[in-house]
Amino acid sequence: MTLAPPGLVFSGTVRFGTNVLFGPLDVAVPAGQWCCLLGPSGVGKSTVLQCLAGIAGQARAGTDAQAPLTHDGAARADDGRPLHGRIALMAQSDMLLPWLTVSQNIMLGARLRGQRTGKAGRARAAALIAQVGLEGLDHRKPADLSGGQRQRVALARVLFEDRPVVLLDEPFSALDVATRARMQDLAAQSLAGRTVLQVTHDPAEAARLGHRIVVLTRGGMIEAAPPDAPTPRAPDAPQTLATTGRLTRMLLDLT
């Protein structure tokens, strides 16, 4: 990582037209920590990430109309410098470009910025492909990969970007249980030290990965204590299971 990670601050209310989508919220992610934003589907969790990434209400694919999404409040880094250029994003859809190979997809950011990747860039991409366990698949195209492999490529793309802040929008929710658990381990190891804000609807995921866990409900937000163990926590450790249960109960009672 080239830059020291900043903490994140998100506060205020998000409206869609005149309706309040959620809020008022006040979430702070300490620098270098992994924070899980846990909540039911449709509560607007992803919008928090989009506000931080500066893509909320962005014009839909090429049309000239803006979505009427407004956020009054703060979505910023706590060191006072702009977040743009310091963020990488990973979503449930892997967003791989189907006409590019695995290594071209990983280096997409450089290409979009008009930078030459060169020998050093290709070597780094190759090292990341090995790191996420996809050795020998450099020249594959996304159509020839499994869902788990595609998310590994997406993770490698995030690592290639080498940004101090990483926003995860339910990146593992479409994977089967074992693949998801392996991806959680890989992500926790490879993103350690960065400031991570992860949106999820899975209490078990929050219990495994979060240094902080914030439960988002229609009424507001509640901070929940994570298990007292380093991440990634074993899915079958008693503490993890107890936290999973506690979070599930909160979602049942509050949403």
Next chain:
Amino acid sequence: MRYLRIVVPLFLGLGLWQGAIWILQMPSFILPSPLRVAGALWHARVILAENALITMSEVVIGLLLGAALGWITAVGLAFSVAARNAVRPLLVFSQAVPVFALAPIFTLWFGYGMGSKIAMALLIIYFPVTSSFFDALMRVPAPWLAQAHVMGARRWQVMFTLRIPAALPGFLSGLKLAAVYAPIGAIIGEWVGASKGLGYLMLLANGRGKADLMFAALIVLAVLTLLLHRGVDRGADWFLARRTRSVGPDA
């Protein structure tokens, strides 16, 4: 089995054709028999080939120029809102003008040679290519564009690295349509005023009461149009399929 699918309809068509002549007692200067037309195809093969070469050159050049112009217009429109607001009403209005009505004007401007026919073919395919490619450029999935924004992409790079490749299927479907339309443009151009080409040959044969030659020219035109259409279709499908398939040492 594959050949049967071509041969059976072919003989059915020829049978109906010959049957109509026998039953309706058609004189050969109205509807010549398949055999007479086959004879004309053979006897006039040199003239037919020469004129077919002219017509197909007009079609292919018109197709290439029209596709290139459509490509540039669509990218320009997708790139700039101002261009969109200024040019789109003009494009829509231009579609209200019957293209065929422009053929005499093109003959006036570009002369009796190939120029006016190329212009006609170009014009007739310009709009389908432009609108099909433009629509595809505007339909690029929003999450891809959002991700490019987060990555700090430049506008030009988003266009050339993301939007144009993503919209290529749209461009190719416009091109498939164009391959069907372009010959129509060239033939109309030749009817209005020409000294060469299959359209000219048909008018000439008609004027001299040579219905068999007229039909022979028509058949050559139909076969060539069909081949062009199939070629472009196959080529586009092959390219698109190949593009998302892994190639290389480990594929």
